[in-house]
Structures are given as structure tokens and as C-alpha cells.
Amino acid sequence: MVFYLIGLGLGDVEDITVKGLNIVKNCARVHLEAYTSILCYGLDKTNLEKFYGREVIEADRTIVEQESDAILKGADEEDVALLVVGDPFGATTHADLVLRAKQQNIPIRIIHNASIMNAVGCCGLQLYNFGETVSIVMWTDEWQPESYYDKIALNRQRGMHTLCLLDIKTKEQTVENMMRGRKIFEPARYQKCSEAASQLLTICERRKAKGEECAYDENTMVVGLARVGWDNQKIVYCSLKEMSEMEMGEPLHSLIIPGETHPLEVDMLETFRASS
Amino acid sequence: MVFYLIGLGLGDVEDITVKGLNIVKNCARVHLEAYTSILCYGLDKTNLEKFYGREVIEADRTIVEQESDAILKGADEEDVALLVVGDPFGATTHADLVLRAKQQNIPIRIIHNASIMNAVGCCGLQLYNFGETVSIVMWTDEWQPESYYDKIALNRQRGMHTLCLLDIKTKEQTVENMMRGRKIFEPARYQKCSEAASQLLTICERRKAKGEECAYDENTMVVGLARVGWDNQKIVYCSLKEMSEMEMGEPLHSLIIPGETHPLEVDMLETFRASS
Incomplete structure (x- = not known):
């Protein structure tokens, strides 16, 4: 069997x-x-x-x-x-x-x-040209890791696209419920493209404030993807700054930071331009 | 519509x-x-x-x-x-x-x-940790490109795995048929894992003969995959040298050159060890 x-x-x-x-x-x-x-x-x-x-x-x-x-x-x-x-x-x-x-x-x-790992090809960027995939972590007031930045920077340095998988928080408990041992969980939270873009911008500002270079800036064009493969799928190609304010609707969201793009990739991306 | x-x-x-x-x-x-x-x-x-x-x-x-x-x-x-x-x-x-x-x-x-781009995860290597995908070209006596070597080397330098898609030749014509304008095509040819491994070894020898370093050698462990997702799928984990002599059966074949491997990845790979 x-x-x-x-x-x-x-x-x-x-x-x-x-x-x-x-x-x-x-x-x-x-x-x-x-x-x-x-x-x-x-x-x-x-x-x-x-x-x-x-x-x-x-x-x-x-x-x-x-x-x-x-x-x-x-x-x-x-x-x-x-x-x-x-x-x-x-x-x-x-x-x-x-x-x-x-x-x-x-x-x-x-x-x-x-899976999202191959379906992201629908935005027009070639799967061939993706480098390491990164996971973006939802920041809290106390915990704001930037570890994924280095991977994005290395991919861009090599001209490779970066697929960013956005954070999902399930089975979270309030401190009170946890202390009382109640198995009551908060509703699941899903990181949005806008939130991930904001974090990336913050990282950029921090680096610049320290006099360091950043592998991207607010004008870097990125791709936001929501509900890939669903009837109401949404793909938007816009600047990182615009993405930080973009409403992509219900989860799941993913974000791509392109590396070098070929003409045919650009032609496809342009069809997803946000009408601003 | x-x-x-x-x-x-x-x-x-x-x-x-x-x-x-x-x-x-x-x-x-x-x-x-x-x-x-x-x-x-x-x-x-x-x-x-x-x-x-x-x-x-x-x-x-x-x-x-x-x-x-x-x-x-x-x-x-x-x-x-x-x-x-x-x-x-x-x-x-x-x-x-x-x-x-x-x-x-x-x-x-x-x-x-x-697609093969995500199904290769079945060998146990995490899709996350793959770098750029390369296409290995079937060599002829006159044409032996090595362009994919640099990508493999860069991936390995970063500890990333490399998926090598192997060449497919369809619609080839003999010189005679081509000259006579006959639309007669030769049977399709598919590159085997053993052939791709042999080419990689040749590249290595050439580099070493020139006193250059090579990103891998004959003892580098690689993964051969044949007919992924089919009932008769075959996955073999062995050295590049062993792979150059490995019979993987009918097409399609793919080859992976792992980068740094995590313990769980190794455990999975070991289950595909060639019994030698």
C-alpha cells in the first residue's frame, strides 16, 4: 500500500x-x-x-x-x-x-x-532568472530583522530576480490567553505587499542614514502578486514607493524585486502597470 | 470569451x-x-x-x-x-x-x-536554496560551449543549488535532407544525466589543465532525476564521476549540483544513494 x-x-x-x-x-x-x-x-x-x-x-x-x-x-x-x-x-x-x-x-x-514557487512566472519574469527565494518577516515594535536584505542585494548584484514570500501568522495567542493556558487563537494574519514594501523602504532609509548603499530605492520597480491562480488574481507592477501604498486585496500576497530584465520580460511587466 | x-x-x-x-x-x-x-x-x-x-x-x-x-x-x-x-x-x-x-x-x-522548476523539490533539496537555473547544451565535435559553467560556479560560491535542464533536440534534419529541402526530421534526442555529467567533468579537466580552479570535481555529489512525477521516476544521488556512467533510463533527465546542504536535505538525499 x-x-x-x-x-x-x-x-x-x-x-x-x-x-x-x-x-x-x-x-x-x-x-x-x-x-x-x-x-x-x-x-x-x-x-x-x-x-x-x-x-x-x-x-x-x-x-x-x-x-x-x-x-x-x-x-x-x-x-x-x-x-x-x-x-x-x-x-x-x-x-x-x-x-x-x-x-x-x-x-x-x-x-x-x-505552487507559488513556479506560478509566479505568470507575471512575465522568467523562472530561470530567479535567485534565492526570501521570506519576509512581519515586524513588531521590538523585533525588526533585516536578514533577508542581504539575499535580495546579492540577487540584484547578479541581476537575478528575488521572490519574496510574505509572512503568515497563524495560531497566535494573546499574552493573557497564553498565561491562562487557554487554547484560544487570534485570527490568522497575512502580510500584505504594502507592508512588505514599507519594511523594505525602512531598511533602505536606515542604510542610507548610516551612509551605506542600498540595493534598491523607492523608485525601484517591483511586482506585487495577490491570489495567484485565483479568479480574482491581481498583479501590479509599480515602484516600491507606490507598492507601499497599494491595496492588493485579500491574501495571499507575494512580492518580486526584479533584477536585470530582458525586453520581453519588460513588455509583460508593463501590462501590469498600476494606472496612476 | x-x-x-x-x-x-x-x-x-x-x-x-x-x-x-x-x-x-x-x-x-x-x-x-x-x-x-x-x-x-x-x-x-x-x-x-x-x-x-x-x-x-x-x-x-x-x-x-x-x-x-x-x-x-x-x-x-x-x-x-x-x-x-x-x-x-x-x-x-x-x-x-x-x-x-x-x-x-x-x-x-x-x-x-x-513543472520541473518546482517538482525537483522531490529530491529533498529546498526550492528556496536554488540559484539561477542553467541549460546544458549538447556538445558536438565542433561546438562545445561552457557558458553554463560560470552560473554553476556562482551558485556554488553562494552555497546555492543549481538545477541543470538538459538539452532536447527536436526537428533536426540531416544535411542531405536539408539541402534537398525534404521536411524529414531525425528522431528527437534527449541529453542524459550521464552525458551532462561527462561534459561537466571535461570542463573541469580543461580548467585544471590551464591551472584554473574548478567549482566542483569528480567527487562532487550530484543528483540525477529522470521522469520526475512519473510512475517510473528515478532519482540518484552520487558523485559526478559516478553520474557520468549512470544509466537513468528514458527521458527526460535533469541534473542538480547542490550547493551547501542542510542536515535534513542530506538525510533525504542519502535515501537516493546509488548502491555501488
């Missing part, structure tokens, strides 16, 4: 592949990784169960990471699947789970799908 | 998404880009027509590039689709076609899917 890791693609129930759907229908047990919380926007348990015509067991990231044996249980005797938003090896890796399955001699099959 | 660019995924008819399949069934006209010739291995016109229960019009790359108007024709009045192996913005970009459609005010919808 087989343990299936099945990618659900970009966020609609119909984004699963035909192969994936057939497997889901025939598995003894189907788990759903409820971590990347775009789940609340359509890919939730209820919608999926209706679409598949079968039960789906929700598993949050803690379970997938720490109780992987519960998910793998019985997969040597019957087919079991774990559904994952995007591709199973996209932004989050499931190496832990795969290794556990291999140790237990459970055959594994991956059903790939689109 | 809409012009749909639909990704077919990694090579099986069932790799299309449910959304994509529904669109295909309802379009007035469906074209199939016959360029990436893994088409001959299952995704051919006959198989697709049988699976979709409808006619599919084959369009080779020349038509897609030079006669895009023929493909877009009527898309302002009825739904038209172009099927593309992988993701529409994967290794090959369809920016040209998208721009043409935009110029003609034809609404465009992209149906994303997995």
Missing part, C-alpha cells in the same frame, strides 16, 4: 489533478494539512469533503511535524493520503514525513502540483 | 487539473503545443483526444511562436485553449502569445500546474 503526498495547487478545490482526485476517492484515509491557512478561503475541510464525496481529517502543522506516525499509521496495509496546499515540496518541505515513511518501508508517491 | 493557457503537468494525461479538464471539455477549440517532445511518451494527441473525448489540434513550437494569430483566432468570440506540458510559465515562457492576446483585448486565463 502507498502513502500519497498530494499537492492541491493554488487554492481552489478544482486545482487538484485528475490523478490526485482519483487517489483521494480510493484511499482508506485522507488527511489535510491545515497549516497554510489560505485554507479558510475555499479549501476548507467542508468544501473539500463535499467536492471529494468523502471524509477528510484535518491535521495542523504540529501534528504533521510531531505526530507523523499518526498520519502514516496503517499506510503499510492500506492507501493513505496527505493533502497539501501547493506542491508537497514547494515552500514548505515535507522531508520529515517522507523520511519517516521510508524508515518504515512504506512506499511513497508524490502527486505534484503548481 | 477567454483564451486559456493550460498546464498539463509532468507527463501523464491524468496530470491535468480538474479545472483544466473541465475547460478543455467546453472550449470551442483546443490546441496542443507539441514542442517539448515528452509528448511522444504518453501525452500525444491520440491519448489526449481519447482522455478528453474531443479533438485536439497539434501545434508545433514554430506555429505557437510565429503563427500565434492562428491560435488566438476567434478567441474573442468563443473559448479557445492552448495545452502546454508542465506549467505555461515554466521552463518555456509563453509571454509572446500572452502579449498578442492582450493587444487584441482577448481575456486570458492561466491554469497552472507542476
Whole structure:
């Protein structure tokens, strides 16, 4: 029997592949990784169960990471699947789970799908020319890391584009709830393109104030992407300054800082110019 | 009406998404880009027509590039689709076609899917940590370009992994057929992991003969991938020297030269060790 890791693609129930759907229908047990919380926007348990015509067991990231044996249980005797938003090896890796399955001699099959890591090509920038992907962290008053700046700078120095994945905060607790041991979580928060752009501008100002150079400035043209692959997808090409004030709507957002651009890339980007 | 660019995924008819399949069934006209010739291995016109229960019009790359108007024709009045192996913005970009459609005010919808650009994550190396993707060119006796070496070297210098896409030769003609104007094409040729590894070793020897350093040597561990996402997918982790003699079977092949690897990446890679 087989343990299936099945990618659900970009966020609609119909984004699963035909192969994936057939497997889901025939598995003894189907788990759903409820971590990347775009789940609340359509890919939730209820919608999926209706679409598949079968039960789906929700598993949050803690379970997938720490109780992987519960998910793998019985997969040597019957087919079991774990559904994952995007591709199973996209932004989050499931190496832990795969290794556990291999140790237990459970055959594994991956059903790939689109993830933000390849779907960003829709803005016209060539996937070839992307350098290292960075994660932008939501700043708080006390904690304002700038570690991603160096990677962006290095990519730009080499003429490479940088895909910035924006922060998602799930399962946050208020200090009070935490102290009282109440498992009450705040609503999930998603970093917006405008927030990420503002942080990048702040980093730039700080560097300039110290007399350092910055790899970009407020006039640097960037690409904001929201809800890639959805019916209401939005792509905007504008300056970093404009992006810091741009309303891109509901999550998920991503931001690209282009490196050197080729004429055909520019032609495509220009079709996403913000009308200002 | 809409012009749909639909990704077919990694090579099986069932790799299309449910959304994509529904669109295909309802379009007035469906074209199939016959360029990436893994088409001959299952995704051919006959198989697709049988699976979709409808006619599919084959369009080779020349038509897609030079006669895009023929493909877009009527898309302002009825739904038209172009099927593309992988993701529409994967290794090959369809920016040209998208721009043409935009110029003609034809609404465009992209149906994303997995492509080799994100599916390589299955070997355990994090997509985050890949640098620029390179294309390795099949050498001939007269033409042995090394241009991709510099990109690999720069990626390694930064600790980044390099995905090497291997060459595909389609529509080649013998000199005689070309001179006689016969449109007879030789069978498609696909570069193998072993061939790419051999070229990389040759480059290394040439550099060392000139007293230059090389970013890798015959003991550098690399990852060979064949038929990613297929039932008979094969992944091998071995030295570059071993890879130059490794039989990976049928196309398509890709090669990864890892940069710095994290412990979890190594654990995953080790599960693909060639048993020697």
C-alpha cells in the first residue's frame, strides 16, 4: 500500500489533478494539512469533503511535524493520503514525513502540483532568472530583522530576480490567553505587499542614514502578486514607493524585486502597470 | 470569451487539473503545443483526444511562436485553449502569445500546474536554496560551449543549488535532407544525466589543465532525476564521476549540483544513494 503526498495547487478545490482526485476517492484515509491557512478561503475541510464525496481529517502543522506516525499509521496495509496546499515540496518541505515513511518501508508517491514557487512566472519574469527565494518577516515594535536584505542585494548584484514570500501568522495567542493556558487563537494574519514594501523602504532609509548603499530605492520597480491562480488574481507592477501604498486585496500576497530584465520580460511587466 | 493557457503537468494525461479538464471539455477549440517532445511518451494527441473525448489540434513550437494569430483566432468570440506540458510559465515562457492576446483585448486565463522548476523539490533539496537555473547544451565535435559553467560556479560560491535542464533536440534534419529541402526530421534526442555529467567533468579537466580552479570535481555529489512525477521516476544521488556512467533510463533527465546542504536535505538525499 502507498502513502500519497498530494499537492492541491493554488487554492481552489478544482486545482487538484485528475490523478490526485482519483487517489483521494480510493484511499482508506485522507488527511489535510491545515497549516497554510489560505485554507479558510475555499479549501476548507467542508468544501473539500463535499467536492471529494468523502471524509477528510484535518491535521495542523504540529501534528504533521510531531505526530507523523499518526498520519502514516496503517499506510503499510492500506492507501493513505496527505493533502497539501501547493506542491508537497514547494515552500514548505515535507522531508520529515517522507523520511519517516521510508524508515518504515512504506512506499511513497508524490502527486505534484503548481505552487507559488513556479506560478509566479505568470507575471512575465522568467523562472530561470530567479535567485534565492526570501521570506519576509512581519515586524513588531521590538523585533525588526533585516536578514533577508542581504539575499535580495546579492540577487540584484547578479541581476537575478528575488521572490519574496510574505509572512503568515497563524495560531497566535494573546499574552493573557497564553498565561491562562487557554487554547484560544487570534485570527490568522497575512502580510500584505504594502507592508512588505514599507519594511523594505525602512531598511533602505536606515542604510542610507548610516551612509551605506542600498540595493534598491523607492523608485525601484517591483511586482506585487495577490491570489495567484485565483479568479480574482491581481498583479501590479509599480515602484516600491507606490507598492507601499497599494491595496492588493485579500491574501495571499507575494512580492518580486526584479533584477536585470530582458525586453520581453519588460513588455509583460508593463501590462501590469498600476494606472496612476 | 477567454483564451486559456493550460498546464498539463509532468507527463501523464491524468496530470491535468480538474479545472483544466473541465475547460478543455467546453472550449470551442483546443490546441496542443507539441514542442517539448515528452509528448511522444504518453501525452500525444491520440491519448489526449481519447482522455478528453474531443479533438485536439497539434501545434508545433514554430506555429505557437510565429503563427500565434492562428491560435488566438476567434478567441474573442468563443473559448479557445492552448495545452502546454508542465506549467505555461515554466521552463518555456509563453509571454509572446500572452502579449498578442492582450493587444487584441482577448481575456486570458492561466491554469497552472507542476513543472520541473518546482517538482525537483522531490529530491529533498529546498526550492528556496536554488540559484539561477542553467541549460546544458549538447556538445558536438565542433561546438562545445561552457557558458553554463560560470552560473554553476556562482551558485556554488553562494552555497546555492543549481538545477541543470538538459538539452532536447527536436526537428533536426540531416544535411542531405536539408539541402534537398525534404521536411524529414531525425528522431528527437534527449541529453542524459550521464552525458551532462561527462561534459561537466571535461570542463573541469580543461580548467585544471590551464591551472584554473574548478567549482566542483569528480567527487562532487550530484543528483540525477529522470521522469520526475512519473510512475517510473528515478532519482540518484552520487558523485559526478559516478553520474557520468549512470544509466537513468528514458527521458527526460535533469541534473542538480547542490550547493551547501542542510542536515535534513542530506538525510533525504542519502535515501537516493546509488548502491555501488
